[in-house]
Amino acid sequence: MVEHEAVPLWLSTFSRFATFSLMNTSEPLVIVNHVEKVYATGQRTVAALRGVSLEMLAGEFVALMGPSGCGKSTLLHLLGGMDRPTHGRVVIGGTELATLSETALAQFRRRRVGFIFQFFNLLPTLTVLENAALPLMLDGVSDHEAQERAMVLLERVGLHTRASHFPAELSGGEMQRVAVARAVISKPALILADEPTGSLDSENGRQVMALLRELNHELGLTIVLATHDDEAARFAGRIIRLRDGMIEQESRNVAIR
Numbered sequence: 001m002v003e004h005e006a007v008p009l010w011l012s013t014f015s016r017f018a019t020f021s022l023m024n025t026s027e028p029l030v031i032v033n034h035v036e037k038v039y040a041t042g043q044r045t046v047a048a049l050r051g052v053s054l055e056m057l058a059g060e061f062v063a064l065m066g067p068s069g070c071g072k073s074t075l076l077h078l079l080g081g082m083d084r085p086t087h088g089r090v091v092i093g094g095t096e097l098a099t100l101s102e103t104a105l106a107q108f109r110r111r112r113v114g115f116i117f118q119f120f121n122l123l124p125t126l127t128v129l130e131n132a133a134l135p136l137m138l139d140g141v142s143d144h145e146a147q148e149r150a151m152v153l154l155e156r157v158g159l160h161t162r163a164s165h166f167p168a169e170l171s172g173g174e175m176q177r178v179a180v181a182r183a184v185i186s187k188p189a190l191i192l193a194d195e196p197t198g199s200l201d202s203e204n205g206r207q208v209m210a211l212l213r214e215l216n217h218e219l220g221l222t223i224v225l226a227t228h229d230d231e232a233a234r235f236a237g238r239i240i241r242l243r244d245g246m247i248e249q250e251s252r253n254v255a256i257r
Helices: 009-014 072-079 102-112 128-138 143-156 172-184 202-219
Strands: 030-041 044-056 061-065 087-092 113-116 190-194 222-227 238-243 246-252
Touching: 030 072, 044 072, 044 087, 044 246, 061 072, 061 202, 072 087, 072 190, 072 222, 102 113, 113 172, 128 143, 128 172, 143 172, 172 190, 172 202, 202 222
Parallel strands: 061 222, 061 238, 113 190, 190 222
Antiparallel strands: 030 044, 030 087, 238 246
């Protein structure tokens, strides 16, 4: 008889809510086609991306690496609908982002993408629970449901006992774990993490990356990580190296389990 691994209690509870936005998994979730991004600064123009093309499948964990100015953060911003390409196409789950109005793009960011930032971006006047629940509350979900779902995730990231605390009372590693819960709570198609270990010591950074890897497995999350850190990139299954706005190298990775 084949024994099936038991579903963790937190996951079965979390799954009572809406299903994840995995969309059509037979097609690439992310398509970047000949994308260029040029910034004008006075009389000068700066090409941040130069004809980048790539695809990502649902459930992948991909690390973007390269030196400062290589274009990895710019690419992350385009994937998240925070900026638009100068040329080329960015398609997420079958939707070409350039075709969306500003209102539709804001809704896309709120519902389909979870963001994790280097400096956490928690609101200092909100509690841990309120920060984690904020994306749902902004999207019109009732306070009760939003906070119920947030508490389940806070338990998963080991912070349910800190739910009533404020960000100033947390360590850097704890703040980033709250940010991870906030990114996941809307059950987005895509998680974008921009240098999530950049403000953490090595041990807290390792814990945050291990958490992201576990959630990638447990929830089938698609994660794109921008990082300078070789240790952080080891948690990804694929590494794309950029230089001067172009893809320099791509490799599969034996990710840390």
